[in-house]
Amino acid sequence: xxxxxxxxxxxxxxxxxxxxAAAALSTALKPxxxxxxxxxxxxxxxxxxxxxxxxxxxxxxxxxxxxxxxFVRETQGTFKLGIEFVGWLREGQRYFHPFGxxxxxxxxxxxxxxxxxxxxLGSTTPLDAWSLNHQAAYRGRFAIPTPQSERVFTTFxxxxxxxxxxxxxxxxxxxxxxxxxxxxxxxxxVVLRPEDGFVERLTLADGRALDxxxxxxxxxxxxxxxxxxxxxYDDWTHWLPCDRALAVxxxxxxxxxxxxxxxxxxxxxxxxxxxxxxxxxxxxxxSGAISDDDVHASLVANLDGAPEADPxxxxxxxxxxxxxxxxxCIALGLASGFLEPLESTSIHLIQxxxxxxxxxxxxxxxxxxxxxxxxxxxxxxxxxxxxxLVLHYQANARDEPFWRQCRAMxxxxxxxxxxxxxxxxxxxxxxxxxxxxxxxxLAVLLGQGVVPATYDPLAGTVAPQELAAILGGMRQVIDxxxxxxxxxxxxxxxxxxxxxxxxxxxxx
Numbered sequence: 050x051x052x053x054x055x056x057x058x059x060x061x062x063x064x065x066x067x068x069x070a071a072a073a074l075s076t077a078l079k080p081x082x083x084x085x086x087x088x089x090x091x092x093x094x095x096x097x098x099x100x101x102x103x104x105x106x107x108x109x110x111x112x113x114x115x116x117x118x119x120f121v122r123e124t125q126g127t128f129k130l131g132i133e134f135v136g137w138l139r140e141g142q143r144y145f146h147p148f149g150x151x152x153x154x155x156x157x158x159x160x161x162x163x164x165x166x167x168x169x170l171g172s173t174t175p176l177d178a179w180s181l182n183h184q185a186a187y188r189g190r191f192a193i194p195t196p197q198s199e200r201v202f203t204t205f206x207x208x209x210x211x212x213x214x215x216x217x218x219x220x221x222x223x224x225x226x227x228x229x230x231x232x233x234x235x236x237x238x239v240v241l242r243p244e245d246g247f248v249e250r251l252t253l254a255d256g257r258a259l260d261x262x263x264x265x266x267x268x269x270x271x272x273x274x275x276x277x278x279x280x281x282y283d284d285w286t287h288w289l290p291c292d293r294a295l296a297v298x299x300x301x302x303x304x305x306x307x308x309x310x311x312x313x314x315x316x317x318x319x320x321x322x323x324x325x326x327x328x329x330x331x332x333x334x335x336s337g338a339i340s341d342d343d344v345h346a347s348l349v350a351n352l353d354g355a356p357e358a359d360p361x362x363x364x365x366x367x368x369x370x371x372x373x374x375x376x377x378c379i380a381l382g383l384a385s386g387f388l389e390p391l392e393s394t395s396i397h398l399i400q401x402x403x404x405x406x407x408x409x410x411x412x413x414x415x416x417x418x419x420x421x422x423x424x425x426x427x428x429x430x431x432x433x434x435x436x437x438l439v440l441h442y443q444a445n446a447r448d449e450p451f452w453r454q455c456r457a458m459x460x461x462x463x464x465x466x467x468x469x470x471x472x473x474x475x476x477x478x479x480x481x482x483x484x485x486x487x488x489x490x491l492a493v494l495l496g497q498g499v500v501p502a503t504y505d506p507l508a509g510t511v512a513p514q515e516l517a518a519i520l521g522g523m524r525q526v527i528d529x530x531x532x533x534x535x536x537x538x539x540x541x542x543x544x545x546x547x548x549x550x551x552x553x554x555x556x557x
């Protein structure tokens with residue numbers, strides 16, 4: 050039997066996607082098993098919206114053998130307990146999407162059903178009172194749970210904010226120490242094999258030619274290899290109409306908050322991401338509903354500190370490639386599609402793309418069954434994230450033309466079914482391969498004004514006095530746990546404070 054193992058991998062493009070792929074692949078494959086080469090050009094800029102993450106990145110870093118405190122220190126990172134949404138339902142209103150759970154289930158139903166019943170009995174305490182993440186975030190507190198932590202910390206979860214250019218640099222050092230070769234150069238041409246349309250080699254601007262068995266496309270929005278393969282693109286702007294972003298860093302003002310902030314604006318929204326050395330900012334917007342000049346003025350007027358660079362514009366089309374895996378090429382990051390950074394999923398989708406590649410790793414025969422399953426899983430996750438993002442836009446009560454248009458737009462059937470079920474009885478439909486679990490859907494549905502008409506009848510099996518006592522006890526434990534944490538800044542200073550750096554421009 051002939052040896053059909055993959056012997057060479059060529060990663061086209063660096064940045065966050067390229068170096069995440071290089072670090073993961075070099076962890077799984079030893080240099081004598083497979084040669085891994087990454088091509089990137091210092092002349093090509095990177096996109097600056099990927100500085101906030103969600104909890105699964107902890108597992109990715111752990112698999113790479115990354116020391117957590119060193120990683121946070123080297124990337125000027127801070128910790129993230131969730132996302133605050135300001136003005137998304139209406140001007141002046143705000144809500145919090147926490148990582149982690151609300152309370153503990155009891156009786157015969159999920160926790161939130163017992164909370165709904167308590168509301169029906171007259172309670173006015175918001176659900177956030179039973180979120181340890183929320184209670185810690187709004188106190189500006191943070192601590193990583195330890196094995197000795199109280200049981201309440203099983204409801205707690207966190208992620209990071211970091212300078213993604215420094216993350217890429219950190220991963221580059223790691224990958225190169227494990228045998229990855231970096232080639233400086235600009236890709237000029239993608240050469241396909243005439244007999245089957247597979248990628249044969251990449252030609253660089255200086256004439257060099259590089260071949261491989263497997264190609265990873267991390268060339269950003271351009272998707273150079275993916276485009277050459279004629280992959281096609283599903284445009285989702287009829288559901289996610291924002292098509293531009295303006296990004297700018299500003300000086301840090303005060304201690305960093307342990308959460309991301311997303312503030313609704315006239316025709317889109319503004320992000321605020323606190324790092325140790327600066328604050329990342331940007332405004333995502335619909336170019337058909339507002340001028341670039343008006344967005345520029347709005348963004349600059351709403352910065353906490355002095356801007357540290359000129360705002361940089363990004364243009365995109367929300368949607369996905371029709372095949373993330375096409376022939377002998379895997380598209381990762383922006384090359385595979387873009388769902389905007391509203392729920393910090395961009396880096397996560399790179400991570401899951403890599404994880405799925407390792408789960409369905411091919412040989413040189415490139416069995417189409419592997420590609421089909423990989424693409425099925427990618428599509429399912431992308432669609433579930435799409436639905437979650439659309440919910441933020443569609444369920445609103447704002448008065449501006451952009452928001453009225455979003456409120457009136459048809460939504461995917463899969464999302465409509467979730468909203469209808471929750472509005473009727475508070476039940477949350479879960480589907481296979483969804484990234485966001487019931488607590489996340491619960492936070493956004495309630496935050497966007499989708500209120501259940503009733504609750505699960507089995508919640509009534511708990512007597513009212515017992516219900517009040519259980520809820521009161523849980524609330525007290527959560528409040529005490531949050532109050533007992535150190536401040537976010539104190540925790541960073543003690544464990545992972547970064548060395549002072551000069552201000553840097555945003556990067557992907």
